[in-house]
Amino acid sequence: MNESAKPVLVIGGGIAGMTAAVEVAEVGYPVIIVEKEAYLGGRVMRTHQYFPKMCPPTCGFEINIRRIRQNPRISVHTLATVEEISGNVGKFRARVKLNPRYVTGEHSIDDSITEKLTSERDNDFNLGLDKTKALYLPHKMAYPHEYVLDREALSAAETDTLTEICPDGAIDLDMKEEELEIDVGAVIVATGWRPYDATRLDNLGYGQFSNVVTNVMMERIASSDGPTGGEIVRPSDGNTAENVAFVQCAGSRDENHLPYCSAVCCMGSLKQVRYLREQNENAKATVFYIDIRTIGRLEKFYYDMLDDSNVSFVKGKVAKINEDSASGNLTLDVEDTLARETHHDHFDMVVLATGVVPNSADTPIPLDLKYDEYGFIDGATDIDGVFAAGCTRHPCDVARSTKDATAAALKAIQCLNRG
Amino acid sequence: MTTPLADSGKPILVEPDLDFIRAIRDHGGDSLKKCIQCGTCSATCTITPDHDPFPRKEIAWANWGMKERLFASPDIWRCYQCNDCSVRCPRDARPGDILNIVRRECIQHYAFPRFLGRWLNQPHHIPLLLGIPAALLALTMVVRDPIESVLGIEKYDSQHIIYSYSSLFPHWVLNTFFLSLTALVIITFVISVARFWSAMKDAASHERIAKPQKNLFPSIMSVLKAVVKHDKFNLCDDAKSRFLPHFLLVFGFVSLVITVTWMVTARYNPVILIDFKYPLAFLNPWKMLANVGGIAITVGCLLMIRDRLRNSGRAGFGNYFDWSFLLNVLIVALTGFAAELMHYLRLEPHRHVVYFVHLVFVFTLIIYMPYTKFAHMVYRTAALVFIEHFGMNSDEPDSPAGNRSCGKPEVMDDVQETATV
Numbered sequence: 035m036n037e038s039a040k041p042v043l044v045i046g047g048g049i050a051g052m053t054a055a056v057e058v059a060e061v062g063y064p065v066i067i068v069e070k071e072a073y074l075g076g077r078v079m080r081t082h083q084y085f086p087k088m089c090p091p092t093c094g095f096e097i098n099i100r101r102i103r104q105n106p107r108i109s110v111h112t113l114a115t116v117e118e119i120s121g122n123v124g125k126f127r128a129r130v131k132l133n134p135r136y137v138t139g140e141h142s143i144d145d146s147i148t149e150k151l152t153s154e155r156d157n158d159f160n161l162g163l164d165k166t167k168a169l170y171l172p173h174k175m176a177y178p179h180e181y182v183l184d185r186e187a188l189s190a191a192e193t194d195t196l197t198e199i200c201p202d203g204a205i206d207l208d209m210k211e212e213e214l215e216i217d218v219g220a221v222i223v224a225t226g227w228r229p230y231d232a233t234r235l236d237n238l239g240y241g242q243f244s245n246v247v248t249n250v251m252m253e254r255i256a257s258s259d260g261p262t263g264g265e266i267v268r269p270s271d272g273n274t275a276e277n278v279a280f281v282q283c284a285g286s287r288d289e290n291h292l293p294y295c296s297a298v299c300c301m302g303s304l305k306q307v308r309y310l311r312e313q314n315e316n317a318k319a320t321v322f323y324i325d326i327r328t329i330g331r332l333e334k335f336y337y338d339m340l341d342d343s344n345v346s347f348v349k350g351k352v353a354k355i356n357e358d359s360a361s362g363n364l365t366l367d368v369e370d371t372l373a374r375e376t377h378h379d380h381f382d383m384v385v386l387a388t389g390v391v392p393n394s395a396d397t398p399i400p401l402d403l404k405y406d407e408y409g410f411i412d413g414a415t416d417i418d419g420v421f422a423a424g425c426t427r428h429p430c431d432v433a434r435s436t437k438d439a440t441a442a443a444l445k446a447i448q449c450l451n452r453g
Numbered sequence: 454m455t456t457p458l459a460d461s462g463k464p465i466l467v468e469p470d471l472d473f474i475r476a477i478r479d480h481g482g483d484s485l486k487k488c489i490q491c492g493t494c495s496a497t498c499t500i501t502p503d504h505d506p507f508p509r510k511e512i513a514w515a516n517w518g519m520k521e522r523l524f525a526s527p528d529i530w531r532c533y534q535c536n537d538c539s540v541r542c543p544r545d546a547r548p549g550d551i552l553n554i555v556r557r558e559c560i561q562h563y564a565f566p567r568f569l570g571r572w573l574n575q576p577h578h579i580p581l582l583l584g585i586p587a588a589l590l591a592l593t594m595v596v597r598d599p600i601e602s603v604l605g606i607e608k609y610d611s612q613h614i615i616y617s618y619s620s621l622f623p624h625w626v627l628n629t630f631f632l633s634l635t636a637l638v639i640i641t642f643v644i645s646v647a648r649f650w651s652a653m654k655d656a657a658s659h660e661r662i663a664k665p666q667k668n669l670f671p672s673i674m675s676v677l678k679a680v681v682k683h684d685k686f687n688l689c690d691d692a693k694s695r696f697l698p699h700f701l702l703v704f705g706f707v708s709l710v711i712t713v714t715w716m717v718t719a720r721y722n723p724v725i726l727i728d729f730k731y732p733l734a735f736l737n738p739w740k741m742l743a744n745v746g747g748i749a750i751t752v753g754c755l756l757m758i759r760d761r762l763r764n765s766g767r768a769g770f771g772n773y774f775d776w777s778f779l780l781n782v783l784i785v786a787l788t789g790f791a792a793e794l795m796h797y798l799r800l801e802p803h804r805h806v807v808y809f810v811h812l813v814f815v816f817t818l819i820i821y822m823p824y825t826k827f828a829h830m831v832y833r834t835a836a837l838v839f840i841e842h843f844g845m846n847s848d849e850p851d852s853p854a855g856n857r858s859c860g861k862p863e864v865m866d867d868v869q870e871t872a873t874v
Binding site for chain 1: 489490491492493495496497501502503504506509510541542543544545660
């Protein structure tokens, strides 16, 4: 082992980045995680449960967060972005921008304080399904477990109120953006993904009809710390969703949107059908699909679901969704291609299985990397010492993401040891 | 289990006709193999019925080379190629354009004699196809004098010899010539449509529809009404722009057919007893009707060419089949006007050359009608009548029968069966 090894820079603190960091650090090398959000955990943290064991993230992440917290070799920068990387393998230099949190962390803040505020912001952790105060804890499990101030959401009138209600020195409104120069030996890019913008699927009514939600929203709706306390209800009137349609390939495998298969949405929807059915024995679910793509042993999950008489599978891609404005109910136009019948079926809620877009498509890494036409980066990038993992490489589930991360960790360690 | 493989509940052995698949791909349907059978096209289409919708199943048949099954489907003729389906298609397989090519293949398939159907789609046959009418017309110029003297036909037009085209072709020649051609075309069409009809009937008997639901005459009448109204074009926003050119072409053509029929029959009609003095004056009502018809055709053709070049109305650029017909019609109209104009201007002897060219193209248009895009008029009408006759229109998209709940047990069985295969 090279005791004087430079750290590994991990860009992105989601499941892939966290795994890579833990793997590198537990072999004995230093790691720096740079995460743009105020907390670690990324997209997986926002699920209700995840494969393969259907754990809630509170369970699955707890162990990872403890490994990070207890390991002195890992340093974490949240609200941070990598602005520039220069140099080459073994001697990269990265410039990291640290955005102000405005919360010093020296005095404790709790909800009894933030309740006194009226300024609110859209809760991006819940995908805008509810609001938080301008001073907020990102979510209950957040690591670092610290409040954040959304300076833009705080009204001018409440700026003074805030300093009055918080303990002295807890808030620093003059906190400035900082920059950090770090020397690293290798870089792991794990910047993750975002869901495809469903408002671009103009025929499916997302953004126009409130009871059309996306799969990522459904995770929050079903989650016990989500906006509805875990009750699957319609956004329009809060009524229990009794008859839900799951629209697969909403923008995926589609030349007009994402030409590729996102690989996770079939299992995602099957999982969400189970949330619905576990919660409400009368609830009905219909899955409209082109092909149900379940990988390996996950196919059993699908077969078990076929035995549920309240769950229907219709082979056909939904072409159009219309809303009955009075009831908020939705009508789906779709050909059942096995029965050769066009249906115009009614549902009280629709979940669109939107696909995976790599964040690197919108926010390129400040390195001269090759992207494929959709913005993904090959695992072994064309720059020595830079490796991609998880959804930066390809759309994938948690299990594949962690395997990717472990592989990237090994490659990074090899770079540090070249001597 | 109902799948596209088994119309009658029995499995069908698919024997792909590779030449047919190749023909579709070679004539602009190279997107055919992109189809993943998702059904977006059928669910998007505003014309398809809910029961047994199109065009997804037709694209499957085309992909499997099931030529005979496709050619027996009246559904391919319901489509007006508005291309809503092609725009929405997630794989860019362009089902609307594929159906257009399938219709072309269908016309060739039922053509009698079949080799003519092939020739009309091969550009290298143009000299031969134009040469036949040119030679026949030239022949009539040689043999007319001997025939006239043998049969003692009065040279009715000789007094107008300077002003009319009769010096080139007397009316008896033209009438005999074109009447026999028209008869030939009608016979050919009767044979072709009889083949088409019996194929459709045969296919329908394997499906759920077996007996006629409506009498033939009312079926024909309701189809003709729809044709006159051109209302299908208006079902789709983007195809609306195609209403006018098609309407102009159809009504220009109808007005010319009426005029010609009148001119040919009137002078022999003892009841009417109209004294014809050729050429008709410009302000003669019949001349005016013919001129209006000619203008309608010219404008219609030019608009269609513009639309094809710009792809407005989403009909696409089209292929040889579309263009050869369109240009033939345009040349007929333009040479007709040129001959008329040169005649008024007394441009000798050029006007005779133009008139000869005009007649060659008129001849081409008529005699090859059963093999060119012109034939769509007959096939579409026959298919639509068949659909009415056999009640295949009973579940139009806007009918209340459309609202069925899904998740039927048999659908579940299908899924399981497919999934376990």
